[in-house]
Amino acid sequence: MEIFGIPTQALFGQLLIGLINGSFYALLSLGLAVIFGLLNIINFTHGAQYMMGAFCAYFLLSMLGIGYWWALVIVPLAVGALGVVIERLMLARLYKLDHLYGLLLTFGLALIIQGVFRQQYGTSGIPYAMPGELAGGRNLGFMFLPNYRAWVIVASLATCLATWFVIEKTKLGSYLRAATENPELVQAFGVNVPRMITLTYGFGVALAAFAGVMAGPIYQVNPLMGADLIIVVFAVVVIGGMGSILGSIVTGFALGLIEGLTKVFYPEASNTVIFIIMAIVLMIKPAGLFGTQR
Amino acid sequence: MQSKRSLFIAAPLALAAALTAPGARAQISDGVVKIGVLSDMSSLYSDIGGGGSAIAARMAIEDFGAAKKGMKVELLSADHLNKPDVGSSIARQWYDVDKVDVIVDVPTSSIALAISQITREKGKAFLVSGAATSDLSGKACSPNTIHWTYDTWMLANGTGNAIVKTGGDTWFFITADYAFGLALERDTEAVVLKDGGKVLGRVRHPLNAQDFSSFLLQAQASKAKIIGLANAGGDTTNSIKQAAEFGIVKGGQSLAGMLVFISDVHGLGLDKAQGLIFTETYYWDLNDGTRAFAKRFAAANNGKYPTMVQAGVYSAITHYLKAVEVGKTDDGTKTIAKMKELPTDDPLFGKGRVRMDGRKIHPAYLVEVKKPSESKGPYDYYKIRATIPADQAFRPMNDGGCPLVK
Numbered sequence: 138m139e140i141f142g143i144p145t146q147a148l149f150g151q152l153l154i155g156l157i158n159g160s161f162y163a164l165l166s167l168g169l170a171v172i173f174g175l176l177n178i179i180n181f182t183h184g185a186q187y188m189m190g191a192f193c194a195y196f197l198l199s200m201l202g203i204g205y206w207w208a209l210v211i212v213p214l215a216v217g218a219l220g221v222v223i224e225r226l227m228l229a230r231l232y233k234l235d236h237l238y239g240l241l242l243t244f245g246l247a248l249i250i251q252g253v254f255r256q257q258y259g260t261s262g263i264p265y266a267m268p269g270e271l272a273g274g275r276n277l278g279f280m281f282l283p284n285y286r287a288w289v290i291v292a293s294l295a296t297c298l299a300t301w302f303v304i305e306k307t308k309l310g311s312y313l314r315a316a317t318e319n320p321e322l323v324q325a326f327g328v329n330v331p332r333m334i335t336l337t338y339g340f341g342v343a344l345a346a347f348a349g350v351m352a353g354p355i356y357q358v359n360p361l362m363g364a365d366l367i368i369v370v371f372a373v374v375v376i377g378g379m380g381s382i383l384g385s386i387v388t389g390f391a392l393g394l395i396e397g398l399t400k401v402f403y404p405e406a407s408n409t410v411i412f413i414i415m416a417i418v419l420m421i422k423p424a425g426l427f428g429t430q431r
Numbered sequence: 432m433q434s435k436r437s438l439f440i441a442a443p444l445a446l447a448a449a450l451t452a453p454g455a456r457a458q459i460s461d462g463v464v465k466i467g468v469l470s471d472m473s474s475l476y477s478d479i480g481g482g483g484s485a486i487a488a489r490m491a492i493e494d495f496g497a498a499k500k501g502m503k504v505e506l507l508s509a510d511h512l513n514k515p516d517v518g519s520s521i522a523r524q525w526y527d528v529d530k531v532d533v534i535v536d537v538p539t540s541s542i543a544l545a546i547s548q549i550t551r552e553k554g555k556a557f558l559v560s561g562a563a564t565s566d567l568s569g570k571a572c573s574p575n576t577i578h579w580t581y582d583t584w585m586l587a588n589g590t591g592n593a594i595v596k597t598g599g600d601t602w603f604f605i606t607a608d609y610a611f612g613l614a615l616e617r618d619t620e621a622v623v624l625k626d627g628g629k630v631l632g633r634v635r636h637p638l639n640a641q642d643f644s645s646f647l648l649q650a651q652a653s654k655a656k657i658i659g660l661a662n663a664g665g666d667t668t669n670s671i672k673q674a675a676e677f678g679i680v681k682g683g684q685s686l687a688g689m690l691v692f693i694s695d696v697h698g699l700g701l702d703k704a705q706g707l708i709f710t711e712t713y714y715w716d717l718n719d720g721t722r723a724f725a726k727r728f729a730a731a732n733n734g735k736y737p738t739m740v741q742a743g744v745y746s747a748i749t750h751y752l753k754a755v756e757v758g759k760t761d762d763g764t765k766t767i768a769k770m771k772e773l774p775t776d777d778p779l780f781g782k783g784r785v786r787m788d789g790r791k792i793h794p795a796y797l798v799e800v801k802k803p804s805e806s807k808g809p810y811d812y813y814k815i816r817a818t819i820p821a822d823q824a825f826r827p828m829n830d831g832g833c834p835l836v837k
Contacts (some may be wrong), residue, residue, distance in 0.1 A: 154644045259735065261478040261698030262668060274678060280648060283676045284576070353455055355676065356641060357668055357698060361474065365641055400636075400645035405608050407645075408637035 150280030159393020160293035165263025168344035178239035184363025190349020205268035211341035217393035220342030254360035378428020472510035475665035491748035516544035540564035540611035555763035561742035569831035574587035580743030589710030591622035600628035603655035607662035608635040715737035720778025789834035794825035
């Protein structure tokens with residue numbers, strides 16, 4: 138059977154691949170959405186933090202002999218802690234100012250971090266070995282699915298859903314959302330809002346670092362890996378609706394799928410298709426698919 | 432009458448003056464030879480050329496002993512960001528405002544083609560090391576451009592021939608979708624067809640794509656014996672790494688990296704890169720001359736060994752300065768003509784020459800990446816499988832369609 142001249146089997150394969158790429162988009166855009174939702178900061182350092190996640194995993198392995206599984210735990214904590222420091226030292230001074238200042242600061246930080254890594258490690262990248270448990274793969278009939286990629290989908294979906302659950306369905310989440318709406322009032326109820334904001338930023342950064350560790354075995358660990366991805370991820374966030382948690386997850390996976398299909402039917406446009414969709418969405422629904430006008 | 436006669440005398444005089452004017456100026460412009468290294472300093476090709484090209488240029492100027500010979504040489508460098516518009520505007524700025532005499536390196540074929548055109552308009556000189564398209568000495572050749580280190584025809588001829596002749600007769604191309612990838616695919620396809628092979632399909636990906644799994648699946652489905660990677664830098668390393676993940680090589684298909692640099696092999700690691708076969712024109716471990724250069728270069732370049740592109744920058748500038756010295760001018764058109772006249776000789780590429788179509792010729796090496804067990808340490812990566820002599824390594828001059836060849 139064929140659809141538009143492409144065998145259905147091949148199409149299934151491509152859809153699955155799209156879903157895997159979508160996992161990364163979802164994880165990264167989720168972190169951005171969480172940060173924007175609460176801090177009103179457009180975190181341009183996100184790509185660099187994702188890259189640092191991958192590098193941290195590499196450092197742990199090459200210098201301390203700590204493998205992938207521990208890296209999945211340690212790296213988000215370490216990079217998240219760095220995020221907390223950045224928030225306390227720099228971002229906290231900008232909340233009263235226009236969005237633009239936060240954007241400029243985080244963008245500048247991203248350039249500096251990336252530049253330092255590039256200077257030290259060049260741009261050819263460094264290999265990071267696949268964990269032995271996930272090497273190999275299975276033949277699904279319509280495609281060969283590497284075990285690691287299957288793990289990426291599962292881990293990313295689980296993380297996204299857990300985050301969504303905490304923010305939308307728990308008491309802690311309701312504090313967070315209330316603090317976004319009216320920080321003074323929440324503060325008056327005895328909630329330490331500044332600390333909550335700091336930890337939220339740390340959590341968003343940790344999500345980026347987590348995605349970085351996940352990416353290490355697939356892509357080269359490369360100083361530019363974040364810069365290459367972050368623009369697409371921003372488009373995902375804009376399409377989903379700035380600050381919408383569910384929006385960023387759903388759009389992340391959906392755009393992965395659409396990009397995957399483009400790679401089959403018109404591969405030359407696979408870099409542009411997301412931006413075309415972004416333009417169309419902005420024309421029809423300026424607040425994004427899941428966003429509400431503020 | 433008087434006035435008319437004086438006009439008759441004055442006109443030829445003026446004309447003669449006009450003719451000799453460039454002659455009078457035909458020395459070193461502003462007393463300085465200005466060399467501009469234009470490269471990708473920050474993105475996926477920056478380990479291939481980049482800052483390393485600027486280091487190689489500086490070494491060439493020092494080794495030439497310009498200062499001792501009383502020649503003043505200045506070196507500039509800039510980042511073209513892999514964007515033709517950025518590259519072109521830097522080139523114009525350099526030629527018009529900064530009085531740069533020669534631009535060197537320029538990876539990314541689309542930018543090199545644009546700058547070749549600008550250089551010709553301005554009568555300057557352009558020495559290409561990083562860009563690959565064979566059109567630079569073919570239909571887009573120019574009296575102001577020399578294509579130094581390698582080109583797509585040479586890669587296709589070296590690697591393609593070797594693979595088809597050892598049984599790899601069905602191909603699928605994964606091609607970077609711009610001038611370079613298309614030229615490399617075209618030249619390789621010609622070799623495959625000429626040797627009796629077949630091309631079963633192709634897919635074109637945007638420059639600097641991250642994920643190749645989709646393209647690799649298409650290649651896998653084609654059942655071609657050989658998957659030809661007509662891309663470079665980070666695109667090639669990501670393709671190779673992900674091909675291993677998808678079990679492509681285990682499934683019986685082979686990868687042919689049509690353009691692989693030593694920096695790519697270093698980045699991939701030998702366990703991923705072993706067995707790859709490709710063509711290079713410079714390898715550091717060929718002889719004492721190449722080894723000495725590589726050691727000095729690595730000391731200045733954060734321990735990274737030179738790629739053939741960086742070695743080519745050294746070689747090209749060495750020959751350029753020699754031509755300026757002999758010709759006593761840094762006029763672009765004249766110096767390029769002088770460079771074609773003089774034989775080339777340097778420790779990295781040995782003896783060679785520059786052809787009328789602007790193609791520099793020297794031997795090429797078909798190399799195979801060593802197994803981890805065969806390598807004695809970092810950068811001990813290649814086994815030389817064959818040496819292709821200079822007169823066979825590059826496209827015969829009459830086949831390129833260069834208008835300068837009559």
